[in-house]
Amino acid sequence: MADVLLRNVVKRFDEVEAVRSIDLDIRSSELVVLVGPSGCGKSTTLRMIAGLEEVTSGEIFIGGELVNDLPPKDRDIAMVFQNYALYPHMTAFENMAFGLRLRKFPKSEIRERVEDAARILDITDLLLRRPKQLSGGQRQRVAMGRAIVRHPKVFLFDEPLSNLDAKLRVQMRTEIKRVHQKVKTTTVYVTHDQVEAMTLADRVVVMNRGQVEQIGAPQELYHHPRTRFVAGFIGSPAMNFLPCRLEQNGVGMRVRVSDTVVLPVPEASAARYRGAIGRDLLFGLRPEHITEPRRNDGSEARRGREFSATLDVIEPMGMETMVYFSLGGTEVCGRVSPENAGAPGEAMLLNANVDHMHLIDPETDLVL
Amino acid sequence: MTVDAINVSTPRRGSLKSSLKRNRRWALIASYIFLVLFAIFFLTPPYYMIVTSLKSDAEVARMATNPWIVADGITLDQYKLLLTQTDFLIYFKNTAIVTICVVAITMVVSVLAAFSLGRMKFWGSGILATGIFLTYLVPDTLLFIPLFQIVRGLGLLNSYWSMVLVYPTLTVPFCTWIMIGYFQSIPKELDEAALIDGASHMQMLLKIFIPVALPGIIAATIFAFTVSWAAFVYPMAFLYSSDQLVLTVGTVTSLIRADVYKWGMLMAGALVAAGPPLIIYAFLMDYYIAGLTAGATKG
Numbered sequence: 001m002a003d004v005l006l007r008n009v010v011k012r013f014d015e016v017e018a019v020r021s022i023d024l025d026i027r028s029s030e031l032v033v034l035v036g037p038s039g040c041g042k043s044t045t046l047r048m049i050a051g052l053e054e055v056t057s058g059e060i061f062i063g064g065e066l067v068n069d070l071p072p073k074d075r076d077i078a079m080v081f082q083n084y085a086l087y088p089h090m091t092a093f094e095n096m097a098f099g100l101r102l103r104k105f106p107k108s109e110i111r112e113r114v115e116d117a118a119r120i121l122d123i124t125d126l127l128l129r130r131p132k133q134l135s136g137g138q139r140q141r142v143a144m145g146r147a148i149v150r151h152p153k154v155f156l157f158d159e160p161l162s163n164l165d166a167k168l169r170v171q172m173r174t175e176i177k178r179v180h181q182k183v184k185t186t187t188v189y190v191t192h193d194q195v196e197a198m199t200l201a202d203r204v205v206v207m208n209r210g211q212v213e214q215i216g217a218p219q220e221l222y223h224h225p226r227t228r229f230v231a232g233f234i235g236s237p238a239m240n241f242l243p244c245r246l247e248q249n250g251v252g253m254r255v256r257v258s259d260t261v262v263l264p265v266p267e268a269s270a271a272r273y274r275g276a277i278g279r280d281l282l283f284g285l286r287p288e289h290i291t292e293p294r295r296n297d298g299s300e301a302r303r304g305r306e307f308s309a310t311l312d313v314i315e316p317m318g319m320e321t322m323v324y325f326s327l328g329g330t331e332v333c334g335r336v337s338p339e340n341a342g343a344p345g346e347a348m349l350l351n352a353n354v355d356h357m358h359l360i361d362p363e364t365d366l367v368l
Numbered sequence: 369m370t371v372d373a374i375n376v377s378t379p380r381r382g383s384l385k386s387s388l389k390r391n392r393r394w395a396l397i398a399s400y401i402f403l404v405l406f407a408i409f410f411l412t413p414p415y416y417m418i419v420t421s422l423k424s425d426a427e428v429a430r431m432a433t434n435p436w437i438v439a440d441g442i443t444l445d446q447y448k449l450l451l452t453q454t455d456f457l458i459y460f461k462n463t464a465i466v467t468i469c470v471v472a473i474t475m476v477v478s479v480l481a482a483f484s485l486g487r488m489k490f491w492g493s494g495i496l497a498t499g500i501f502l503t504y505l506v507p508d509t510l511l512f513i514p515l516f517q518i519v520r521g522l523g524l525l526n527s528y529w530s531m532v533l534v535y536p537t538l539t540v541p542f543c544t545w546i547m548i549g550y551f552q553s554i555p556k557e558l559d560e561a562a563l564i565d566g567a568s569h570m571q572m573l574l575k576i577f578i579p580v581a582l583p584g585i586i587a588a589t590i591f592a593f594t595v596s597w598a599a600f601v602y603p604m605a606f607l608y609s610s611d612q613l614v615l616t617v618g619t620v621t622s623l624i625r626a627d628v629y630k631w632g633m634l635m636a637g638a639l640v641a642a643g644p645p646l647i648i649y650a651f652l653m654d655y656y657i658a659g660l661t662a663g664a665t666k667g
Contacts, residue, residue, distance in 0.1 A: 050560075050564060051564075052560050052563070052564075071563070072560075072563045072564045073563065073564065073565070073566035073567070077564065078564065079560070079561070079564050081557040081560070081561060082557075083555060083557055085555065085557035085558050085560065085561040086561075087558065087561075087562075087576055087580070088580055089579040089580055098562075098565050098567075098575075099564075099565035099566055102565060102566040102567055102571065103566055146561075146565070150565075
């Protein structure tokens with residue numbers, strides 16, 4: 001177990017800057033997920049930690065040791081690839097033992113370690129099969145086993161679940177978390193799936209265009225995104241963004257979202273926004289905060305948060321129903337109870353829970 | 369009504385089924401016809417060789433009998449004469465030595481070359497790979513003139529070891545090309561995984577690439593074997609004394625004396641010479657197919 005530090009790490013491919021100056025502190029035994037859209041530099045960052053890509057500039061430390069010029073085999077890391085990368089001509093056992101054999105471990109210890117890993121991953125019965133005789137999930141387990149047997153300082157996962165079907169993906173996600181809780185090895189995990197990132201990570205690193213947008217615990221990113229990108233990327237369905245104007249309203253403030261919809265700014269956050277009065281901003285609110293009005297909660301403070309909208313599309317999800325409507329020309333998504341959802345074309349009274357609103361400066365894309 | 373409808377529809381469905389069956393049968397018949405034609409076309413020369421090799425010289429010379437059958441009784445005299453009265457066994461030994469050396473040299477050089485050109489990105493590797501293939505495009509009928517000078521300069525003229533030197537100029541480029549293709553088809557994550565597992569480049573080649581690319585290696589081996597077993601132009605140009613000759617040139621020069629053709633022995637010699645390639649093909653093909661289908665069925 002070791003911590004991983006990245007200091008001003010830059011990666012340039014010819015003219016393209018894939019990673020522009022990344023700083024990252026990954027603590028020992030932590031599971032950190034790098035997440036972002038494709039091409040954001042997350043895989044490149046992981047590959048630089050692995051030693052599969054050279055660092056253009058900057059420094060990478062694993063367990064306090066500068067590893068910039070160390071080949072992958074001397075970094076004491078193990079990696080799980082998206083396409084498993086199992087050796088097709090070897091059995092599961094041989095695949096897992098390969099790294100240990102190269103490192104000249106005694107036979108008895110190899111057997112012991114492989115069998116231990118197989119027990120953790122529940123693949124003891126499959127050890128004599130070749131990759132072709134295994135299903136996708138089983139191959140993924142063998143690939144993880146190959147990483148575990150080495151007892152490395154750091155595990156690196158490069159989108160390990162993208163090749164699996166939806167059901168298996170959820171299962172393996174839990175499995176990875178379980179294995180991590182058991183072996184407690186520092187883990188860096190790359191994915192483009194924000195749900196995977198949220199569910200797995202101790203801390204999530206959101207990346208965009210080769211830069212770190214925000215680092216934080218899943219709940220922190222969800223509730224307090226620092227940039228428009230993070231606000232829109234984390235959470236599903238994505239946060240609604242509406243052009244708005246922040247106005248003075250007596251002692252308080254309000255946001256004008258459209259000609260008819262004007263929402264009050266809660267007192268708690270008013271102080272933050274004082275400097276932006278009179279400016280055109282972006283109003284951000286998650287679908288789960290646009291709901292049907294709660295009738296038993298008609299207190300004074302809640303007034304003015306309700307508005308009426310004509311529904312365009314209804315998407316029943318079972319437990320809840322997504323409603324889509326247009327507000328000032330922008331499509332907005334809300335999340336209501338199935339029994340309260342209207343029909344397409346009908347008007348529906350909705351409540352905006354502005355306690356969870358975000359205001360974004362469109363010039364800097366920063367959340368105010 | 370219902371009964372009528374059933375009565376009408378049943379025969380129609382039956383006829384559809386039988387027409388499908390008929391289509392399939394015709395397709396099969398057509399393929400068999402063409403396969404038989406193909407087989408006849410390609411098996412006629414070997415058949416003629418076998419028949420001729422089993423005849424006595426007298427029968428071969430006699431124009432009156434049907435050349436497609438053995439009329440005067442089967443005799444193995446041609447084979448006996450070939451093996452005892454000519455230098456055929458020396459040619460055979462020379463060819464075997466040359467071929468084994470050439471195949472070994474070719475495979476070592478081309479596997480190493482293909483691995484470095486196909487997998488290890490270095491400056492100029494792409495151009496070098498194309499350049500290697502281009503050398504294969506120069507025909508040996510053109511190349512033997514400058515090579516003659518080189519071989520003479522090395523003092524290897526009229527020595528079958530010169531063949532060990534010149535055949536790889538044909539086999540190495542082509543085999544390297546085949547192997548580059550095979551190595552490139554192996555996902556790059558496989559070498560990255562091996563790299564992380566702690567393999568050196570040599571270990572990666574020996575323990576991962578060669579086993580995974582075995583079908584390609586076998587294809588390349590068959591090619592190198594065929595080229596060096598059947599080459600004609602180079603030995604024709606570089607070898608002349610009978611203790612140095614190889615099968616192709618040796619059989620022809622010793623059994624055709626001016627306008628006297630020893631047809632029976634020529635055919636016998638050609639058949640015996642064709643034996644090793646046949647055996648190698650049969651053996652390696654099995655292995656090749658076994659390699660392709662291993663683990664294809666779920667256990």
